[in-house]
Amino acid sequence: MNVIVCVKQIPDPALPGALDSSTNTLKRDGKLILDESDSYGVEMALQLVDKAGGGEVSLVSMAPNGEVSGLRTALAMGAAKAVLVSDPALQGSDALTTARVLAAAVGRIGGADLVIAATESSDGYTGTVPEQLAEVLGLPSVTFAKHVEIDGSTLKASRQTEDGYDEVECPLPALISVTAGVVEPRYPSFKGIMAAKSKPVDTVTAGDLGVDPVGWAGAGQQISDVAKAPERAAGEIVEDDGEGFAKIVSFLENLKVI
């Protein structure tokens, strides 16, 4: 079984990020790392291929400046190869263009029984690319998959909902989006890191894929404003006079979490 995982390379969330004031988007010109949200998809793909007893995991990614750092992490985890789409003309691409680009990259690899994406990226949070990608590829789409099994040419998934989960089935090939925490992503092994250097990364432009980049001008979405997150208000300190638990309960009730 062959699985293709869409992975995004994002600025390290541990470092202070910066916005480009002319476009109101995150600056992505420094080193990028594998989006943690995608590490779950990579792990799930590796496990599924392992269970199937054959096949390989491939990656597709769209990133500026030919960035491969995040891809290397996923290759070091065990993926076999990658297609990287890197093209200045793609700067400012909206979600739909991204989906078109990724679809073309998936097609370039070809032969996928399953395409995996994260439900949303940790730097953009648009959360629409997986569904658009399925549509462009003409594949059934199963979102919020938290458990996945392959039974012959059928995919069985538990799909996270607000109050539980749905059991769904669909034929392969298909596209699923997985939520964080569905599996425990492995850490790349020392040997895996060494091997990653020699795994093929096919770097292409939008033109190579036959996709028309629309850039800022033609984007179907616009960032109209950016506001600072409100500063965190000081917490409330409750003295426990033996009745502290009641105050905690009423606090949680107020938040409507219990």
Place this chain on the structure above:
Amino acid sequence: MSDFVPPVADLSFVLRRLAGVESLTGLADFADVGLESLADLLSEAGRFAAEVVAPLNRVGDREGSRLVDGGVVTPTGFAKAWQQYVAAGWAAAPFEPQYGGGGMPWVVAMSIYEMVSGASTAWALCPMLTQGAIHLLTAHGDETQQSTWLPKLVPGEWTATMNLTEPQAGSDVGAVTTRAVPQADGSYRISGQKIFITYGDHDMTDNIVHLVLARTPGAPAGTRGISCFIVPKFVLDAQGRPGPRNAAWCISLEHKLGIHASPTCVMEFDEAEGYLIGEEHAGMRYMFTMMNAARLGVGVEGVGLGERALQQAEQFAAERRQGRAGGSAEPVAIVEHPDVRRMLLTMRALTEAARAICAMTGVAIDQAHHDPDPAQARRAQARADLLTPIAKAWSTDMGNEVAHLGIQVHGGYGFIEETGAAQHARDARITTIYEGTNGIQAIDLVSRKLPMGDGAVAAELYAEIEATVESLGAAGLAPESAALAGSLATLRAATAWLAEHRSTPDDVLAGATPFLRLAGFTVGGWLMGRALLALDGEDEAFAARKRWTASFFLTQLVPQADGLLPAITAGAAPLALP
């Protein structure tokens, strides 16, 4: 999300631009190990340290290791992290490929160790001690011993300990009294008590290999009569699996100032089965072959803890608002106060200088062990011998100063345990004591290392420092050049005085510790100066920060060391009791 950001960029810079790690690929042993993946290696190891190891630091401090029913129970999460570390192959990275190792240079292993021990020193000590035993067995074990123990120790399936210390035998290892009695089958029966044994017992692996120093019947007194034995926790069965429990028990745990999670064991050997390594009475000599590598490891712990304390202090200083600055109406973040900035910059500069010294020492150790040209290898060995006591003692002294400054930056919040700043200082405190106290390191430097080659080994280093003085001047960095020149002149004067007073050893010993401190600042200044000259092509923001710390180190910290000359050259008389 972890509160520890692995200093990958600085480690990578120091390895590439100062230690010249790429040149190691010219040595056959390192040609094919994959050094071109260095950047990926450092960032993945750093991620492992930050995500898996760092979260153990607080819980380890609070819970500590406990002795339960004759066995040590490590804090929550320690065993799982060990399994992940082993599964990812980090334990094996620096060892012989023949036994499943990754064949990485020691200097790279030490860079990884800096991040892991910065994440949690108490956790990292377990792999550290195991590394020492692997080195010793690789160099001196016989073929059967190597094929029995190394395939388990190298990947980290089992861990190892070093059993030297006894109540009457601390700095003076020659005083050990543990006995080893030969048996008809060639094995030995080991009896005696060892103290302060790090990870002498734990629940993370299903066997532990103790290396024990002991005396055979009729052995000469002192270090010349010490032999080294393998004493497994479980004796192996015919298939090489852990079999019967050996009579090597942890009978109590010490309560300590820091590294609470690292079990410090009193070990009782009661006719335990043991196997002689190499020849009788050669144990001390064998210890010396791994000494530089192990001592460097402790120096690196000082760097790691300094980095950790620095990051925490920088974050606190950016958040804590107190006092007004520059006529502001509202309280400012304390990082706005020049005095707080001085503390933070001092912390950063000391940490970077210590990191550079450790890397230079590491690369010398690698060249000494792997350069096929005997003359080059000897030269590198001499450099490693000279730098090791400085790397160990200066880096850990500075690690302590940095951790204490970290508390100071926090004010009262540093003194209470809640913020974690105090833990770094408590954990750092041991690093100046074990693996040879810093006093012993200083004595080693002045009485054994300076006289090497009749002073030529030190003179060669001084000449290299002088070349950097000139390059700094030529590059228009006059204040930095002048500061390094001043410190080098002081170091040369101090070295000459010590050489002249060799016939009165107490005079030399009396100046040992201030001499080592002066040497640390001068060598650190040399490397910070070389960093200033190696910024071409580096990331602009990184280069700006490096200029900031390196210039500060050279022009403000290095000159302070000049004031040590009177202490170095005063001799022993002023120290005599009145």
